[in-house]
Amino acid sequence: MTRSGPLVVVGDVLLDIDITGRADRAGPGAAVPVVDFVSRRTRPGGAGLAALLAAAATPEVVLVGAFGGDAGAERLRRLLAGRVRVTELLLHGSTVRRQRVRTLGGSAPTHAPDGPATDRAAESSAPRARAPAAVARVLSGSGRAGTDPLPGSARAALRSAGAILVADHGRGVTAHPELRALLAQRARQVPIAWAPHPYGSTPVPGVALATPDRSYAAALVPGPFDSGIRARELVRRWESRSVAVTLGAHGAVFYRHGARAYFPIPVPRQLYVHGSPDAYGAGDMFAVTAATALHTGHGLAYAVRRAVESAAEFVWAGAVSGTPPVRDLQQHA
Template sequence: MSAPAPLLVVGDALLDHDLCGRAERLAPDAPVPVVSDGRRTSRPGGAALAACLAARDGRPVTLVTALGDDESSACLAGLLADRVRLVRLPLSGALSSKTRVFAEGRPLLRLDDGDGRTRAATDEAWKALEGAGAVLVADYGRGAADVLREALTATAARAPVVWDPHPRGGPPVPGVRLATPSAAEARSFAGRLADGPAAGDPNPLHGAARDADALVRAWRAASVAVTLGGRGALLSHGGTPLLMPSPVTAQGDACGAGDRFAATAAGRLADGVLTETAVRDAVQAATRYVAEGGVRALWTEDGPPAGPAGDDAAGLVDRVRAAGGTVVAAGGCFDLLHAGHVALLEAARRAGDCLVVCVNSDASVRRRKGDGRPLVPLADRVRVLAALECVDAVAVFDEDTPERLLGELRPHIWAKGGDYAASRLPEAALVESWGGQVVLFPYLDGRSTTGIARRAASGPRPARPLTGRRRG
């Protein structure tokens, strides 16, 4: 497989802070929570976050953005060092930053500072655009896209440009390959075209399709993908729209999900794929991004991103737990994966922010089920489980029961099918020892590996003879 293609990101960088602590009492002088033991982290935001996410995919990234001489600009430049190539534009005022305050993982407050705007383009920025094979414009309404509008128009005529718009920014330049507004942004932009608020629609898909169609024509864009949060994205080329649904319903911190979507779409277009493929991959990437804890799971206390998505189960669990998320685990042999298994895993995934499947090794299955099992070897069982969109990681245990593995992962929820009784689970006491909970989920009746194997071994049922009157 060839290496990911380079990407140029143009837009307004921000500096983001998270202050995470505990809130156990109210202030004596006002009915507001007191946040104690706060831990502060800083990370790139806006176009800088989009650039870092694209770089995390393994592609070379150049970021064209405005930075000044203020403290926030210096901090952001340090965070970006060795991650992206930086082309600086002049900034008037202080770099914009935002601080989110969390207690026990729940947001309480957001503070915004800085009103800096891009002053002018530079020759270096023009040259970067002239040589770019693909461009992502992350417009946060602070002037970077405005000062380079002429150059971006020329670039869109010869190379794929993805434009992630902002209500405070201008429209995309003509000829962009893909624009990626959210549903609310698309409605706002469409309302401006009509000289008033866009009409509401009880069917959100119908409204998104109508708005996307209007924006394709007004912006002279090749396509518009309206992002729909947990529903996925609706892609329009100006005709019948194509819905790219989310593979699973991901619950968690959605901050930066739009940047993840746009960065993936732009990168895949840079790789030469079709727009439909790029949008499908972007939906999957954004869903996984939210499911794994969002931006707080990517950035550690010292600044650098964690390891790439899809690493081992322990790494995933650590990231989700650090972000205040809920870890769910489920276990079993999963020999001949069937509809009952899938229903359980999908339900379990919806109960938290990540799902780790603990699967018996071949030797463990033989001890539990007999010499004829497993029917499917471990490597194949792991591969099939990992391919399910509701499964975030798979871990293998060789013992008869998963206590050792559970003790390492320490999930918040241990999911089992409703055909079990809690009293029959030897691992229940262990899970409860660290404050975890065993949760039973409804099980589809009539589905079992043993039953499927028995029916397969008995061969096909003989066809019943036709009875009744003969047609003539």
């Protein structure tokens, strides 16, 4: 049964820009591609993307994020208008922009994610068509959320929430002391899914589910440990009810407080994509799906299992670019 109240997304709102071009030649005297411009697309990123993904599956979504007064912030407001309800915190500095340059020409990427040997063999033997590939990412903008008094609209949104997703992207929203105190209070009353970031703040105690990726979990718990042991340690350290360490193409490892063991949740074989597909935004989809499942009254294990499937489906469909990856005919054999 869906909990009363909206799904509230809290976090750093970024402006994502995809620049797509053809790269059929290299520059003279340098082994770098020359990208001839084809198209440019902008969209909300960070918590903004998470809110839009949530709105596709949830009737009422509220986004609590920091916005500035520059052209980038105005663009974000227009992109979000009519799709999610926005409650603004004050952003100090300019809107953070993440620009990704993708090419349509040249050879398709040949690097494949770690997987079963049979999968790698099939990948190497199958003919491949050319596919769009990211060749550069540029991050700009100085914006950070400060410690200004929390607006009454933000407090009201959090107090009315049926569930909360914290989408941290390391730009200060999750460090706001008043916001953290309110999140810690609400964690005792509604489920909170927290997607942490290496440059962000740690989850508040009582979070229902935290979703660090494998590299971040390894940085937090260094040593010769597997992801399941790291998940168990992070449950203890963060005082959370559960942790799911995401593993990209291999799904996730889930551990719940008090359980005798952790367990892996693999990507269903029919959704496994060979090669190097565009997975941009898959982590947001994972966290959104888990939060949505908790919002509709499902348990933690179900939420993580459904999140793995949903993130894989998202990549299968082309992720944020909407360009499905090239797939082998043998995949379903």
